Amino acid sequence: MKYIISLLIILGGVTDPVNKIARSNKLKRTAKEAYETGQYAEAVTAYVSLLDSLEVEDYKARLNLAHAAYLLSYGGDNMGLLSDISSGKTQVQDSAQLSAISGDLRYFDIADKNYKTVAGAAEPVLASSAHNQLGIIAYKMSEQSPDEKESFMNSALSNFKNALLKNPSNEQARYNYELLKKLLRQQQEQQQQDQKKDQQQEQKQDQQNKDQKDQKDQQKKQDQEQKNDQNKEQQEQEQQKNDKQQQEQQEQKEGEQKDDPMQKLMEKLKEMNIPLEKAQMILEAMKNNEIQYVQQKKRKATQKKDSDKPDW
Numbered sequence: 345m346k347y348i349i350s351l352l353i354i355l356g357g358v359t360d361p362v363n364k365i366a367r368s369n370k371l372k373r374t375a376k377e378a379y380e381t382g383q384y385a386e387a388v389t390a391y392v393s394l395l396d397s398l399e400v401e402d403y404k405a406r407l408n409l410a411h412a413a414y415l416l417s418y419g420g421d422n423m424g425l426l427s428d429i430s431s432g433k434t435q436v437q438d439s440a441q442l443s444a445i446s447g448d449l450r451y452f453d454i455a456d457k458n459y460k461t462v463a464g465a466a467e468p469v470l471a472s473s474a475h476n477q478l479g480i481i482a483y484k485m486s487e488q489s490p491d492e493k494e495s496f497m498n499s500a501l502s503n504f505k506n507a508l509l510k511n512p513s514n515e516q517a518r519y520n521y522e523l524l525k526k527l528l529r530q531q532q533e534q535q536q537q538d539q540k541k542d543q544q545q546e547q548k549q550d551q552q553n554k555d556q557k558d559q560k561d562q563q564k565k566q567d568q569e570q571k572n573d574q575n576k577e578q579q580e581q582e583q584q585k586n587d588k589q590q591q592e593q594q595e596q597k598e599g600e601q602k603d604d605p606m607q608k609l610m611e612k613l614k615e616m617n618i619p620l621e622k623a624q625m626i627l628e629a630m631k632n633n634e635i636q637y638v639q640q641k642k643r644k645a646t647q648k649k650d651s652d653k654p655d656w
Contacts, residue, residue, distance in 0.1 A: 368400050375405065384412040388454065403465040407473060410458035414477060417451035418484065456481065463506075472511030479503030479520060497531075500524055 375390030391409035394400050459481070462474035479500040486496030501524050507517035 364398060368394060368398055371398070372402075372405060375408065379408050379412050384416045387412040388416065388451065392454075403462050403467060403470050406458050407462045407470055410455045410462065410474070410477065413451040413454035413458070414481070417449075417455055418481075468510045469514075472507045472514045472517060475503045475507035475510060476514060476517040476520065479507065479517070479524075483520075483524065497524070497528060501528065 371390050371394040375387050375394060378384070378387035378390060388409060391405055391412065395402065395406055395409065455477075459474045459478050463471050463478060465471045465474070479502075482496045482500035482503060486493045486500065489496060501521065504517050504521035504524060507514050508521060511517070
């Protein structure tokens, strides 16, 4: 019975609206004092208890929570190390280092979530301040993520613009917006210059390659022409040699023909315009007559002489 009464007293203390308001006010003062004195870790603890444990909805307190967590994550000693680890340059060495980095990541998550919550608040000044901080975070992330730099830069510019739309008198957001626009314009101009330079370099390289190719082609052409000239000269020499041999053979043949009486006769008949067939018939007849004449002469030489007749 005493246990039940004690439990009811405890529950009554927790759910008592007056007690909740008192605790809320105390946590607000504790959190605000810690925040203003730079004790950001204590401020985060107090604000989390106020906003999450007691479920008090206070956009001003939530914005301060985001600010405190932002300063702990982006202003802490481990921020540079955290960036190196995210890019794969550094490995965690011990549990203490891991614990410190985990704390930075936790604060980063708290800052990001609460800024996004306050950005949707109905109070223009608070929403504008949250958008401005989200723009700053996106810009910082662009410096740490070369592969996603353009995406983060565009996100930062959009948040700065929304901050001005929510509160046109937010001079910090205006300065950030104009500065980032200038940086993006300079970056774009630099990219164009780099592209132009790359194109010029590429064109120069292409021209050099073309010149080298033309030079090689010209040298190849000259070598081929020289080879063709050598082949032509060699062919001319061989032709001259063949012509000389043919001329010598012709002269030798003509010399042989000059010594042949029958050939002389053939040429004579040719000059007389006697057909070859007829000339051959005449030659054959002449040969036959010559043979008969020789045979007759041989017969006469073998016959005895008549003593009654003179020798002539």
